[in-house]
Structures are given as C-alpha cells and as structure tokens.
Amino acid sequence: MIDIERRRALKAGGILAAFAAAGLLPAGRARAAWNKAAFEGKTVQEALASIGASTTAASDDVQIIASDIAENGAVVPVQVVSRVPGTTQIVLFVEKNPNVLAGIFDIGPDVAADVTTRIKMMQTSNVAAVVKADGRFLASVKEIKVTLGGCGG
Amino acid sequence: MANPMRIRAAAKDGITEVRVLMNHEMETGQRRDASGAIVPAWFIQEVSARLNDKDVMSAQWGPSIAKNPYFAFKIKGGKAGDTVSVTWVDNRGDTRTDNAKVT
Amino acid sequence: MSSIGTCAALAAAVLAFAVDARAQSWGPGADDKAFAEMLRTGFRNAGPVSVDRLVQDDTQAFCSDPAVANSAAGAKRAEQLEAANLAAVKWPSDGRFLGDWRAGERIAQSGRGLTWTDAPSQANGGNCYNCHQISLAEISHGTLGPSLHNYAKLKGTDERALRDAWAKIWNSKSSNACSNMPRAGHMGILKEKDIQDIMALLFSPDSPVNK
C-alpha cells in the first residue's frame, strides 16, 4: 500500500504510467485494457460482438444464482457458476440496462468459475451470463423482477 | 480519496474463498443531481487479485456494478497465513490496493 | 425555530386536548407542559415545512391518545368529530364523481408531495398503493388499508356508493374519526379533479380495479 501523499503525487502524473514505471503494478495488471466498445454496447448482441462472441448456445452448465425478485434494483446480488470445462471468462449482462454489459471476469487456472457480485437493474429484466470456454460461448438467462421502492415512489 | 476495502479470505478444503467490499460511488453517468446536471460517470473499471505474489484473478467492470461493490470469488489453493491482495482502478485513474491474511 | 405565536398555539392545542382527556394514559414526566417543551425543542423549519404543522386540529388531538379514543366517553366524542368532518366534505362542483381512471392510477401510484424535500410546485400524490391493493398488476402494494380490487363490483355504482367513496377520500374521518387514512380533499393534499380521477380508478368498468 502507498500512503496518501504518494498516491496524490502519482495521480497528478498519470497514475497508471507512474505505477508501471515504478514497478508497482505487476506486468499482467496493465494488460487488460478496459473494453470500451463492449461496455458501451446498447444491446446484448452489440456487446457480445465486442467480446468476440458472434454466436452463443444455451447451456444448463452455466448457472445464474439470484433471487427471482429484487426488492431494490440498486443492489441485486448475482452469482454465476460455470461447470463448463475450460471456462476462461464469465460475462454478465443486464438486458434492459442502458449499457447492457455489467462485467467481464477472467477465470485463470487459479480460480474457480464461480463469481458473486451485486449489480444495478433499472427495471425488471433478463440477466444473462455468457461463459467462454475453448473458444465457444455458452449462455444462461434468468429473469429478475424489480419491485418499486416503498414510500415516496 | 479512496477509502480502504474490507477483504476477508478463508481457506477450507484447498479453496480460499475471498469476499471483498469496496468503497466506491459507482456513478453511472446517467443520474442527475438536484439542479438537473448530469453527475459524471465515476466507477471502478478494473479489479485484480493476487495470492501472495501470484496474479489469480482479473475483471473488467462497467457502471452496472452496484455502489460500494461486493465481489466474491474462490481461489484454488491458499492456506492460513497467505496474503490475498486486491487492487481496483477507476475511470479517473484513481486506485486502491488492500491486503488481508487468509484465515 | 418556532415563532412565539406557534408556541402559544401549540400550548393551547395541547391544553385543549388535556381538557378532553381526563383518562389520559401518559405516566409521570410526560405531562402537557413537558410534552409541549419537548415538541418546541424537538423540531425545526425545513424547506417549505414549518413547525406550525405541529399544531393539531380537534380530530388529530383526539386521536393522539388511543386510551382516550377507545374509551366509552371517547366513542361519543368520535361521533361528534365524524359529524363535523362529514359536514366539511365538499362535493364535486360540477356534479361529476368520475374522471379519468388512467390519471387516477398515476395519482394512486405517487407518494410524493408535502415533505420538506418536495418542491411545493410539484403535484401531490395520493399515496394509495402505499396502503391498498388496487390494480392486481401492481404487486408492490401495502396492507395498512383494505384491498380495493373489484371495488365497483363489491360496492355497486349507484349514487350512494359514489357519495360514500367520495366522502371517504375527501375526508376519511367523516366515517371513522381515527382512520389511518389521510383526509385528501379536506387537508388540501389532492384537488377535486384528482379525486374524480381516483374515483374513476375505483368505479370505472374499464379500470383494472374491476377486471
């Protein structure tokens, strides 16, 4: 960890470059440039194309674990588990969000194909998990209902 | 300035389960403030994790990840006393790294 | 902070209440003087909402002590208050009870208005779904009030049913002195047209309430 002053100084000079120059980031960390095109995709198809997935096939080996109803769309817990051998990536989409792609999780040899996070949902929507394994893309879809808030709505 | 993360890592049966809470607004860039002005996008874009000195996990996030993000994953291997470290970088270039001992 | 006038009015309101409330159920330390002082130091003006709102009318004062309101003496007083509230009901100026049910649905959905964070220019909502089931399409509804689904089927649509519903919405205390329901018309929360629209939501054969 770096103290606050040092972080400020680094930020002023372009933090990533500074980190890399100082050898503070392992080489691997600077690599994964954020996939802007994919995150700006307005439809699942657009976003899929941006991660190189032209076709996907439904698979029961991709499992989305989430409650059927989210009391509040601001925080919706979602777990994705892939039992597909050779899974190298898990990609999470929310179909009716303004930008459909929520996250891309790289599954290296040292982690299980099992990730949990919490997403925002504008409204009731399908949530899709796409798994990349051996160059194939396998998908699963689950609808999550978003109820209105309490008072004041 | 970025506030610390809360990281818990517990090893059991050869798997280290890591649960991370991050302190971040995760602004979508679509919300308007009281005066009607767009609140600029501000969100974590990259997350990575290491077990001791080895990279084990990386992810790219968009603004659809909830505010004060929660992220849990499972490392193959790891034992009590090992160190898990997690780093995030946001779209403003701010970053934060925190460590936790595996229990 | 509160003006002297408000303090005096507040003290008067609390005292007026005390005269009614011989069976008052508060223990030592919560007498009228201590309570009025607590109110005075406990609230401040915020946005468009002033501490004047703490001053109670007769109905509010009566309903603020359940031991009194539920007593035998209280039952008689409740009848008087109901009569007074009924007499204060304003009937539709154009004689029409029913407006547009779609507009009524929007008003029923909205819980906005009259808080210290609401802009006074903003239209007030009816808060209806907060407490009532209305259209079955809305699963997020409260249960403090009865379900209003099939309202017209159950109550009919004759003049009397319309007048009863109008009186209930305009001034809920016209039939139940300590009803939990706000007095939407009487207190100026909703306008006459808003209530016509909500009436249509309840009574129109096209409304989802009756489907």
Add this chain to the structure above:
Amino acid sequence: MAARTKVAVAAAACVAIALGFAGVAQEKDDAAKGIEAYRQALKDGNPAELFEMAGEELWLKPAGPRNASLEKCDLGLGPGVVEGAYARLPRYFADTDRVQDLESRLLTCMETLQGIDTRAHVEARFGTPKKDELVALATYVAGMSKDRPVDVAASHPKERAMFELGRRMFFYQAGPHDFSCATCHAQEGRRIRMQDLPYIPAKEGAAAGWTSWPAYRVSAGQMWSMQWRINDCFRQQRFPEPVYASDMTVALSMFMAATANGATMATPGIKR
C-alpha cells in the same frame, strides 16, 4: 439467445397470469418469498462494514482544538469502553444530567474531549460530511454491541419520563396527512408497499426496529443511523424536521429500546 429470452419472458408472464387466477394470497406469498431470498443474499458482505472501519478510524484520530481522540469517551460503561455500550443506550448520564442516546452522547464527547463546537454537526443535513462523521462513529460503536442483549430498563426517573414522553410522541398526530408514528407502526403484520412495518408498541416489533439500526440502505447506498432513520420517518409523516439529538428523538429511542429490552442487537443492519 434472443429467442430463448422471449420464451423465458412469455413463460414468466404465463406464470404471473396463472397466479392471478389462483388468487391474490398466492401471489403475495411468492413475492414475499422472493424478497426474503433477496434479503438473505444481501446479508453476507454488508457494506456497513466499510462504515464501521471508517468510524473506528475517526474514533482513534486526534481532532478538534484539543487534538484529542474519542478514546476516553464515556458511553455509559466508563471512559473508553465501547464494547457493549450501545446495547445499554439510551441512558441517564449524571455529568450532563440528561438522558442521552448514542449520537447525543457522541456530541457530548466531541465537545468535552475534543473541544469541538458541535452546533454545525447538529445543523448539518444528513448525507453531508459532518453528519457522515457521526453516522460512521455510530456505526462503529453500534457494531461493538452486535449479538448483545438490549439492556435498557428505563429505571431511573428521568429515563422513565423519557420513555413516557417517547410513548406519547409515538401517538402524536399532526400535519396535512394526520400521520403519527402509530399510523404505520401500531398495527401488527402490515406493510407499506413491500416493506414490513414493525409493530413498535410490543417487544418483537420494537426489537425489529431498534436492534437493526444503524443500517446500510441499499436503495441509496447510504449508511443510516437511528437518528437518520427517525428523521426520515418524520419527513414521510409530513412533519417538520426533527432537531438532531433533541430530547424528542432521544425519547422515541428510549420508547423503542426499553420496549425491546432483552432482544439481541443485530447492528449494523442492511435494508432495502
């Protein structure tokens, strides 16, 4: 995938229609069950932990004209004792001759130990930096009473008076909507929209409310203290704004805490 999606939506719609015919009760049960599953999923990894960390840092950090930390603050169990203190608040403090809740007492410690004029903290809106400090401190202190039994007997005469004032306040109706706390919290088993409403005049409901705040509110991604909770209840009641840490707010807390006496603290909580 698009085709599959459409099928899924159509299937969901069919289910919804079938439920509609099967009856309202069934639909309610399913919605309630789904929401219960949602709440369970949120419990692990409560972002409130981030605020506990921030609060502890503030507690230990020298601040104010006297450049002192809050480590010697007496929350009722003696100077510096944080563990278990929240479970025994509100209580009477001889040094101030007042019954105080946690946040009122934190103001006292900031004044006496750190020499801070806390008027700005009292005046500040919730969600602004000065109130954020108090909320983080309250979250830290409350977290240190997790799993402890509430021990608020209201036996001191001033505590008893506070309890009675709180009970009277609970039933006090006013404003354009004729609301009191009791409007929503004095009927059993009811809800506003999908929110279950605790029945506060009895132990179980008082405990449901009292023992779960401070809580992280996922709707806004905010940490709320009990003072903030009470403040927003009055906002929705269409009342004027409560004065932070005033006797009125302490009285309501005393009414809830003493009614919940013996229940187990579950602080900090997480709410929709």
